Amino acid sequence: MSTRPKVGLLVMALLEDDYNKTAHIRPVAQQAVNRINSIISEYAETVCPPLVEEEHQAEAAAQMFNAAGVDLILAVELAYTKGIVPVRCFLNTTAPVLVWNTQQIEFLPEDADFDLIMVNSGMAGVPEMTSALLRLGRPFWIVTSQIDDPVGREKLKEYITAAGVARRLKSARIGIVGHAFEGMTDLMVDLLSLRKHVGPVCWPVEPEKFAVAMQSLAEDEVQQLIKSESARYKVEMDAKLFDRSCRLALALEKVVRRYQFDALATFDQVWLTDPRVGIIPSYGTGRLCEIGIPCSTEADVSTLVAMLILQEIAGKATFLENYVIDFKRQAIILSHDGHGNPALAASAADVKVKHSIYYQGVHGFGAAFEFAYAPGPVTMLSLVPVNQRWRLILSEGESLPITPRPISAPQMLFKPKSLPIADWCDAWCKAGSPHHQALAYGHLASQIKTFAALKNLDVFEV
Numbered sequence: 001m002s003t004r005p006k007v008g009l010l011v012m013a014l015l016e017d018d019y020n021k022t023a024h025i026r027p028v029a030q031q032a033v034n035r036i037n038s039i040i041s042e043y044a045e046t047v048c049p050p051l052v053e054e055e056h057q058a059e060a061a062a063q064m065f066n067a068a069g070v071d072l073i074l075a076v077e078l079a080y081t082k083g084i085v086p087v088r089c090f091l092n093t094t095a096p097v098l099v100w101n102t103q104q105i106e107f108l109p110e111d112a113d114f115d116l117i118m119v120n121s122g123m124a125g126v127p128e129m130t131s132a133l134l135r136l137g138r139p140f141w142i143v144t145s146q147i148d149d150p151v152g153r154e155k156l157k158e159y160i161t162a163a164g165v166a167r168r169l170k171s172a173r174i175g176i177v178g179h180a181f182e183g184m185t186d187l188m189v190d191l192l193s194l195r196k197h198v199g200p201v202c203w204p205v206e207p208e209k210f211a212v213a214m215q216s217l218a219e220d221e222v223q224q225l226i227k228s229e230s231a232r233y234k235v236e237m238d239a240k241l242f243d244r245s246c247r248l249a250l251a252l253e254k255v256v257r258r259y260q261f262d263a264l265a266t267f268d269q270v271w272l273t274d275p276r277v278g279i280i281p282s283y284g285t286g287r288l289c290e291i292g293i294p295c296s297t298e299a300d301v302s303t304l305v306a307m308l309i310l311q312e313i314a315g316k317a318t319f320l321e322n323y324v325i326d327f328k329r330q331a332i333i334l335s336h337d338g339h340g341n342p343a344l345a346a347s348a349a350d351v352k353v354k355h356s357i358y359y360q361g362v363h364g365f366g367a368a369f370e371f372a373y374a375p376g377p378v379t380m381l382s383l384v385p386v387n388q389r390w391r392l393i394l395s396e397g398e399s400l401p402i403t404p405r406p407i408s409a410p411q412m413l414f415k416p417k418s419l420p421i422a423d424w425c426d427a428w429c430k431a432g433s434p435h436h437q438a439l440a441y442g443h444l445a446s447q448i449k450t451f452a453a454l455k456n457l458d459v460f461e462v
Helices: 023-040 055-068 084-091 114-118 126-136 150-171 191-197 207-215 219-232 239-258 282-290 301-314 421-430 445-455
Strands: 006-012 045-047 072-077 097-103 140-146 173-177 201-205 234-236 263-266 318-326 331-335 352-355 367-372 376-386 389-400 410-416 436-441 458-461
Touching: 006 023, 006 055, 006 084, 006 150, 023 072, 023 114, 023 150, 045 055, 055 084, 072 084, 072 126, 072 150, 084 126, 097 126, 097 150, 126 140, 140 150, 140 445, 150 301, 150 445, 173 301, 191 201, 191 301, 191 389, 207 239, 219 239, 239 263, 239 282, 239 352, 239 367, 263 282, 263 301, 282 367, 301 318, 301 376, 301 436, 301 445, 318 410, 318 421, 331 421, 376 410, 376 445, 389 421, 389 445, 410 421, 445 458
Parallel strands: 006 045, 006 072, 072 097, 097 140, 173 201, 173 263, 234 352, 367 410, 389 458
Antiparallel strands: 318 331, 318 436, 331 410, 352 367, 376 389, 376 436, 389 410
16 A cells, blocks of 8 residues: 655754854744644655754754655755755765755845844755765755745655655565566566666566465355445346456455555466466456556566556556557557456446456456546556666546447547647657556656656656
């Protein structure tokens, strides 16, 4: 499950030394620290040391940040601070650094006294701090805004969210069932490189475990799922095969939770010849997506990671591939064989559960979803390794209303945001996109680019 990002607040001001004599405003400066803490607490869990003025306080802050495992350090200068002070913190931490160049007043009033200037003059010291970061070789990002500026707040939120996505990926465990579909070159990826540069660890899990779990289910649990799904979806298939599909769906969930996987990449065909299973798991893999456990077919790990990224940003994601170009509407139909996220359907009441038409097992065709995705703004995302670098490829657009075709599969009519469809297809292919993509609702290019910058990943927008 997702958790809130964790941000360490390094709020600084030089108030008292041999030459500066403004210690009397420490309470005012500490109030500003508390205000900043309150603002950032809206977006993240915070680790907030008291106002930092000297090196030893910066070292104490660094120890707090390290102990808490913060995802991001937010550095703020209320007033000029000697650069060696934040450097002490930066040298002893590894979390990404975001500099918030902010002040509490919008402008300096004509009757302002020096005390007011002191707690609103961070710009005097910020260049020294950012110059030090550059000289140290420490990547950083910066937002300049007045403290109550909503645009500035939104930028902060975007960086904090990106840091949370990075944390999520670093701790994510992906279960891999079977092997990547034979011959699919875009699924041939280096899992150690993925772990190093993007985050998740990939863990093989034997198909046997799911077959065993399927045989050991409590009967009342199976019947409860059959009843609840029949009540909310249009189940149009043989009752015995739907029963078997529900058993497989529950088995998938149980194994995923037992081994604490955050996502699952399955070679769906692995169970077709096993008499204990003997069907395709399209209904079960779609159900995993619906309950917040991203799942890809064909054991596609890289697209599964793209799903994790989008789910962390937008809350829900799905798995698709290109089907048929619609030159008439300057769009393209996206779908996948029976698999998709029904939580993103245009209408839950119109979701159908039908016999798959794609892969036949020893017990016949298992259940698959058929529905139209909801209309609205969407973002597609793919992840692919190119020339020893990981590349995120994204495209914003619109999901147009569509009448689902009778193909036992979820379907979307995707219209690119700006390009004509032929130009979009050319550009999508030239960018190095694989044949699968993740998708979520909302125009998310800015958030994805911010995440890519934090992780030093290449990013292409089509």
